[in-house]
Amino acid sequence: MSIAANLIRPVVICGPSGTGKSTLLKKLFVEFPDRFGFSVSHTTRAPRPGEENGTSYHFVTREQFLDLVKADGFIEHAEFSGNMYGTSVKAVEDVKKGGKMCILDIDTQGVKLIKKNHPYLNPLYVFISPPSLSSLKTRLTGRGTESEQSMSARLAAAVGELDYAKSGAFDVVVVNDDLERAYNVLKQVIIDGKTEAGDKLPHFEDK
Ligand code: ADP
Ligand code: 5GP
Numbered sequence: 001m002s003i004a005a006n007l008i009r010p011v012v013i014c015g016p017s018g019t020g021k022s023t024l025l026k027k028l029f030v031e032f033p034d035r036f037g038f039s040v041s042h043t044t045r046a047p048r049p050g051e052e053n054g055t056s057y058h059f060v061t062r063e064q065f066l067d068l069v070k071a072d073g074f075i076e077h078a079e080f081s082g083n084m085y086g087t088s089v090k091a092v093e094d095v096k097k098g099g100k101m102c103i104l105d106i107d108t109q110g111v112k113l114i115k116k117n118h119p120y121l122n123p124l125y126v127f128i129s130p131p132s133l134s135s136l137k138t139r140l141t142g143r144g145t146e147s148e149q150s151m152s153a154r155l156a157a158a159v160g161e162l163d164y165a166k167s168g169a170f171d172v173v174v175v176n177d178d179l180e181r182a183y184n185v186l187k188q189v190i191i192d193g194k195t196e197a198g199d200k201l202p203h204f205e206d207k
Contacts, residue, residue, distance in 0.1 A: 009090070010039075010102040010121055011190050014111050015128030016158035017081070018140035021105050022056075023129065024139065027183050028103075032191075037095030039104040042068065045083035048145045058088075075118060078109035081153040085110070092121075101190070107157070109162045115169075126189065127170035129201055131177040165201055172198035205206040 015021050028036055028132045042058045044065050053059050060068075069077060077086030087104060095102040104123070106114075114121060130136040136158055140151055165173065172195050176182040188197035 008101070010104060010123040010127050012111060012114065012123040013103060013105045013107060013128060014085070014125065014170070016130060016136055017154040017175075018136050018143065018158075019128050019130045020139065020179065020182070021128050023119070024174075024176065024183055024184065024186055025103060025105060028186070028190075032150060032180070035191075036099060036103050037098050037100035038085055039091040039095055039102055040104070041085055041087055042074075042077075043085045043102075045081075045085075058091075063079075065115065066128055066198070075121075076110045078111035078113070080107050080109070081150050081157065106127050108161045111164075113170065124172065124190065124195070125170045126172045126174060126186070126198075127165045127201070128182075128186075129165065129173055129175045131160075131175055131202060133204055162201075162204055171195055175199040175202060182190045 003146045013021050013025065025038065029038065039166040040054065040056070040058055042059060042060050047053065047056070047059050051057065060104070062084065065086065068074060068088065073090070075089055075092060077084060077190055078086075079107045085107065087090050087110065088108060092104070094104055104110075112126060114123065132137070132157075137155060140146060140154060146154065172189050174182050174185050174189065185197055185199060
């Protein structure tokens with residue numbers, strides 16, 4: 001893939017909640033602040049400690065979210081674990097205007113909607129996989145941000161997300177086992193365009 005094409009092709013990052021997407025992306029934005037731009041989604045969920053409005057998400061009320069839906073302001077939107085999440089047209093355009101590669105962190109419902117309704121965006125679809133379901137549970141618990149109910153919803157969603165990944169919906173899989181190893185694979189894939197550097201989806205015996 002040429003560098004020019006690589007610069008403009010958006011990257012969709014998807015994977016079960018707690019698998020380490022934000023951790024990996026944070027490292028990428030710190031190392032390459034001028035190269036990548038994050039598509040800041042809207043959400044109705046409450047901010048977690050350390051999350052900043054306008055950087056991690058645009059934190060809005062359900063009413064504000066639904067107003068934006070009515071105004072056709074979203075490329076895609078979905079409900080996840082009792083909250084609404086959506087990618088606004090503006091979020092993606094803002095990154096494009098800055099000439100950076102646009103990175104979207106969305107769930108599998110969003111992936112399906114982009115594939116169906118916006119194929120012209122032609123993103124590279126990257127699935128970040130946990131090494132096992134038990135490690136996913138340990139990470140979600142360790143993060144200490146979710147209620148029991150939210151944890152159950154996220155783990156239940158993970159099973160469907162892993163099934164979707166198994167169907168071959170993603171261009172590349174990166175297994176976030178060791179953080180540094182996974183980060184290096186991710187960089188090879190999205191910076192060097194080496195999609196063949198990706199991992200195999202693990203066989204989830206504990207699913
Ligand atoms: P996501 O954005 O996918 O929901 P996070 O980036 O918030 O996930 O990571 C969930 C938790 O797992 C965090 O506490 C994070 O520090 C931890 N974590 C991320 N990557 C790894 C890894 N490779 N090994 C162990 N823990 C990790
Ligand atoms: P979290 O609450 O853990 O930040 O995110 C929960 C899930 O929502 C994750 O799978 C994340 O990728 C997804 N998500 C975040 N923003 C969006 C978005 O704009 N659209 C969709 N469809 N999913 C999103």
